[in-house]
Amino acid sequence: MPSMKPARTRFAPSPTGALHCGVVRTALYAWLLAKQSGGQFLLRIEDTDQKREVVGGLENIKETLRWLGLNWDEGPDVGGPYAPYVQSERLAIYKKYAQELLDKGQAYADPYSIEELEALRDKAKAEKRPFLFRDHRPENPPVWDGSQPLRIKLEPKAWSWQDGVMGEVKLGPEMIDDFIIIKADGFPTYNFCHIIDDHLMQITHVTRSQEFISSIPKFLATHEVLGWESPVNLTMPQVMDETGRAKLSKRKGAKPVLDYRDRGFLPEAMLDFMATIGWNDGTEQESFTVDELIQKFSLERVHRSGGIFNEQRLLWLNGLHIRRLSLDDLYGRAASFWPPEASKHDDAYKKSVLALVQERLKYLAELPALTTFFFDDLPINPSLWQDNKQLKKYDAAQLKVWLEQSRASLAESDFSTDDLTRRLNDLLEQTGQKPGVLFSLIRIATTQAPASPGLAETLAVLGKDIALRRVDAMLHQLA
């Protein structure tokens, strides 16, 4: 376990849509860093682009993190020493620093219209040279009245830095330009305000997704101009979609994390899955609890290459975590996933059903498909025995004989699993049949389902009345 000074990390999403696994994985790594070092994890909302803001975006962020258990020590709702933690409520702070830069001659008003800028950019493109705003710095910038964008004046300079994940990265002076720090609408840009906030909020490690890596020189230069030390930059590899051809993004159809909750994925499985796209502990351990992640996670073992979001593996991990749960725990989590028919039944019954399907569930939304026959009689489906590879060799009269024999024995049973098992075995001898034939017949008769848990266990849970009633219905059908 890496010992380090308490790290203050943050997750700083913008409320522009539902959180997906790509961005949440970056949040998870930041959270793990804070937890394992005894530091703090902050949530900060970067809502400086009013146009892109989405209704419910903030709620989705909070709900996603809460569901996953990525609790924030400071941030919206919980407050903290550096409140507010919503950027739209911190405008005065950014303006203050912008004014300071302006006063020092480190910032200037941008006199160009959007159209003029575009023309300059097009021209540069046509001439196949990079567009740099600094080549067009106005000689006598207008007095900044807040209606023009304000640009920071940055001297071109090559930067190299030690990235906590990527190692040493070097980028040339062409990556630095006079970027806008305050937009014409009065809001600051991400490039500017996140630096101020990270500094004021004493963030020690900044996790960012890979698309920001070429912006880091700008961030470094801005720190320098402000006279601040940069926090440690941690650039995380990308999470790619199933095609492997693009990073996970909302536009490309990445599913919201909460969709997985709604399908009955477990938060600990999601965390396990996300953590292990791009990180492993170097042993052959394939699955981790949250505590193990906190203990074992290390930056040194985070990959630099991107990883594909493989839902197949998530499914496997989720099944694994479901099986690890105690029955009571699972029962609590499954509450909203039962089929409607189950509402007529009591907790004890539902729990005994759940015990039988626990090892069969990959996700909780499968519950109805696996259990409906426990709660209500399914319509009799002749194809179940007519197409069954063991049973289709026999005619209805023969099946009826065996089923009647079975009914007679079951009628004597106390329906304990032990007694049922014994009787079922006796019936094999009496009828001279293989389990493949007789058990299939009884299973189909009593469930009318294409699949079910073990026969004796299933019968024991169903109970005598229901089991015999269904056998009778099937016998009637075979007549």
Place this chain on the structure above:
RNA sequence: GGCCCCUUCGUCUAGUGGUCCAGGACGUCAGGUUCUCAUCCUGAAGAUCGCGGGUUCGACUCCCGCAGGGGUCACCA
């Protein structure tokens, strides 16, 4: 196009010069666990370690080049 990052079985990966004609896991296939589904167990197929040079007695591991993929070049974050 410039710049940056990446490149081991389909996928997630182990691997930091010899123990690797490459190990594990998911997935797939086959068999076993008194029926089905699932679990569990066993086994199989699956990677000439992107390509080409070099360094070295020896390279997946080091160096160079190339190719491919991803990212980025906004009054978006």
